Amino acid sequence: MDTQPDHAADLSDAALQALPSPSANAPSYLIQSAPLAALTRDYLTALLDGDRRQASTLVLDAVATGVPVKDIYLHVFQRAQYEVGRLWQIQDISVAQEHYCTAATQLIMSQLYPHIFAAASMSGTLVATCVSGDLHEIGVRMVADFFEMEGWNTYYLGANTPDADVVAAVIERQADVLAISATIATHVRAVSTLIESVRANEQCRAVRILVGGYPFAVAPGLWRKIGADGSAGDAQAAIVLANQLRGSGIVS
Amino acid sequence: MSAHTDQQGIALLCGANGAVLRVIRDELELPDFFRVGHTLAELVTASAADTLAAFLKVLADRGAAFNWALPVEIAGVATPLYFAGVAEGDHFYLVAARSSAGLARFHEELMLINNEQTNALRAALKELSVQQRHDARRDSALYEDLSLLNNELATLQREMAKKNIELEQLNALKNELLGMAAHDLRSPLGVIQNYSDFLEADAGPQLSDEHRAFISIIQRTSRFMLGLVDDLLDVTTIEAGRLTLDRQPSDLGRLLADNVTLNRTLAARKNITIELATTVRSLPMVTLDARRIEQVLNNLIGNAMKFAPPGSRVTVSAEATADAVMIRVTDQGPGIPAADLPNLFKPFAKATARGTAGEKSTGLGLAIVGKVVAAHGGRIWVESELGKGATFFVSLPITTPV
Numbered sequence: 049m050d051t052q053p054d055h056a057a058d059l060s061d062a063a064l065q066a067l068p069s070p071s072a073n074a075p076s077y078l079i080q081s082a083p084l085a086a087l088t089r090d091y092l093t094a095l096l097d098g099d100r101r102q103a104s105t106l107v108l109d110a111v112a113t114g115v116p117v118k119d120i121y122l123h124v125f126q127r128a129q130y131e132v133g134r135l136w137q138i139q140d141i142s143v144a145q146e147h148y149c150t151a152a153t154q155l156i157m158s159q160l161y162p163h164i165f166a167a168a169s170m171s172g173t174l175v176a177t178c179v180s181g182d183l184h185e186i187g188v189r190m191v192a193d194f195f196e197m198e199g200w201n202t203y204y205l206g207a208n209t210p211d212a213d214v215v216a217a218v219i220e221r222q223a224d225v226l227a228i229s230a231t232i233a234t235h236v237r238a239v240s241t242l243i244e245s246v247r248a249n250e251q252c253r254a255v256r257i258l259v260g261g262y263p264f265a266v267a268p269g270l271w272r273k274i275g276a277d278g279s280a281g282d283a284q285a286a287i288v289l290a291n292q293l294r295g296s297g298i299v300s
Numbered sequence: 301m302s303a304h305t306d307q308q309g310i311a312l313l314c315g316a317n318g319a320v321l322r323v324i325r326d327e328l329e330l331p332d333f334f335r336v337g338h339t340l341a342e343l344v345t346a347s348a349a350d351t352l353a354a355f356l357k358v359l360a361d362r363g364a365a366f367n368w369a370l371p372v373e374i375a376g377v378a379t380p381l382y383f384a385g386v387a388e389g390d391h392f393y394l395v396a397a398r399s400s401a402g403l404a405r406f407h408e409e410l411m412l413i414n415n416e417q418t419n420a421l422r423a424a425l426k427e428l429s430v431q432q433r434h435d436a437r438r439d440s441a442l443y444e445d446l447s448l449l450n451n452e453l454a455t456l457q458r459e460m461a462k463k464n465i466e467l468e469q470l471n472a473l474k475n476e477l478l479g480m481a482a483h484d485l486r487s488p489l490g491v492i493q494n495y496s497d498f499l500e501a502d503a504g505p506q507l508s509d510e511h512r513a514f515i516s517i518i519q520r521t522s523r524f525m526l527g528l529v530d531d532l533l534d535v536t537t538i539e540a541g542r543l544t545l546d547r548q549p550s551d552l553g554r555l556l557a558d559n560v561t562l563n564r565t566l567a568a569r570k571n572i573t574i575e576l577a578t579t580v581r582s583l584p585m586v587t588l589d590a591r592r593i594e595q596v597l598n599n600l601i602g603n604a605m606k607f608a609p610p611g612s613r614v615t616v617s618a619e620a621t622a623d624a625v626m627i628r629v630t631d632q633g634p635g636i637p638a639a640d641l642p643n644l645f646k647p648f649a650k651a652t653a654r655g656t657a658g659e660k661s662t663g664l665g666l667a668i669v670g671k672v673v674a675a676h677g678g679r680i681w682v683e684s685e686l687g688k689g690a691t692f693f694v695s696l697p698i699t700t701p702v
Binding site (some may be wrong): 058094131143144147150151154155156161162164165166175183185189192193203205207208 | 439440443444446447448450451452454455456458460461463464465489
């Protein structure tokens with residue numbers, strides 16, 4: 049009994065150590081040598097100034113001059129969002145600015161949808177979702193868009209979709225892959241429950257399940273424990289993995 | 301504050317050189333000349349200059365000095381005042397009273413006031429911070445709700461964009477299918493028409509009246525179907541964006557006159573007169589696709605005749621302005637119900653009115669007319685009152701729009 053408080057103290061110490069420290073020294077994501085660095089910088093500056101029209105013009109002009117939408121996603125949107133997260137963490141920007149940037153980026157993404165959905169869907173079918181209550185849907189929606197750009201037929205279900213509806217969508221769309229995202233550790237249980245529901249349905253036998261998000265990045269074996277077929281760190285890796293799973297039919 | 305004069309005093313904020321920066325409190329009624337900007341040296345009597353210098357030096361060196369007697373001229377009388385002070389950075393806070401006991405009490409009183417003010421300030425700041433925390437919590441919850449809402453909207457927008465593309469693809473497929481069907485229907489219809497013509501020519505004289513009537517029905521019906529198929533082909537061509545115009549400077553007046561002449565034969569059968577206004581003779585040359593505009597005129601005049609009662613009049617007129625020509629086709633038919641007006645120029649829109657001699661409508665004529673006029677950069681509209689006929693207006697630009 050005596051050792052218990054000490055043990056608890058050790059545990060909480062370890063937990064505190066493991067917390068990502070909001071270090072003011074965290075390096076900026078806006079690297080000079082990165083592709084489309086100038087565009088990314090101008091884009092983020094416009095958003096932080098609250099000028100979403102300017103941000104939108106920058107992106108649409110770039111696409112009009114031939115910059116691939118995929119590059120815009122990968123370098124401009126993703127990098128700008130990472131940087132917004134960092135600036136928020138070191139309290140350089142307010143919560144309001146953070147939410148504004150995300151909302152504006154989602155809007156500007158939707159302006160690119162005509163480009164994204166123009167390609168004929170030849171590859172597999174993806175149903176993507178994120179667990180209920182998760183605020184950070186933008187990441188998994190970007191993943192779905194990436195699949196679409198790779199020729200997949202994709203259906204994105206929002207964070208408010210009940211498990212039964214996700215199962216129904218997997219059956220209706222004859223999905224090859226179901227992608228589930230969770231951004232914080234407390235959402236992992238919800239992912240696990242959703243996977244159980246899918247596995248319990250005979251008609252979903254063929255679907256492969258990919259999970260992604262921060263909790264799966266810090267705990268590499270976690271996807272296996274909750275019954276998924278794999279996990280990927282980013283959109284590009286998810287596509288490679290999805291193609292492998294679909295092609296081989298073997299659980300990795 | 302006590303009324304006892306001993307306890308009355310002054311409180312000053314001074315610079316290191318003894319210059320008065322602020323008079324915080326003055327209960328001793330210091331001389332009028334004594335204002336901010338003056339120095340303590342002007343306040344104390346000349347004989348006390350050394351003592352004042354020593355007082356300021358102690359203050360500067362030790363940070364505090366207490367109970368220094370300095371004579372000050374008050375109401376013309378040199379009055380000893382007891383000074384105390386603390387140094388705070390470059391500044392001295394000084395208090396003085398008429399006696400050293402008074403100084404202590406005055407100082408205490410000032411401390412009390414200061415404490416009360418500090419307490420009040422603390423309470424106010426506390427309240428403010430509670431309010432701010434509350435506001436921040438409320439704002440944070442609102443931001444989260446807004447974000448969730450925005451996510452839902454973004455998801456819906458994604459779905460809509462996807463559905464839109466699917467719809468566009470389906471529409472293209474529909475046009476392709478219609479085009480193919482119409483094209484494939486055309487040849488057998490031509491065959492039916494030709495062979496019924498042969499039959500009528502070769503065997504007509506031997507046939508009974510009833511059998512000749514059968515052939516006539518076959519011919520009428522196949523002609524109607526051919527017209528329908530032609531219209532379908534036109535609609536699919538136009539909807540697929542494949543309508544190309546062969547625009548040449550044309551004599552629109554002649555086009556109108558020719559079309560009216562052609563239709564007069566048909567009009568005579570229904571006992572309808574077509575009037576052509578004399579203004580058409582003075583129309584300028586207009587850049588247009590003559591075959592397509594003829595189709596427009598034929599359709600509008602044909603429509604007018606279709607709905608006009610026997611014995612009535614159809615009027616065709618046209619007039620030019622500087623940059624456009626406006627054509628009017630007016631009938632004395634039943635007019636168009638208001639409910640039909642919004643869909644009049646849409647394909648397959650079924651009008652409620654029926655032809656006065658049982659003529660059929662494909663529901664495509666006005667749709668084609670509308671698209672052809674629009675392709676010319678023109679406008680078409682209709683004015684009608686139930687029971688009083690209808691007037692169709694077509695406005696065409698005189699030169700080709702860029």
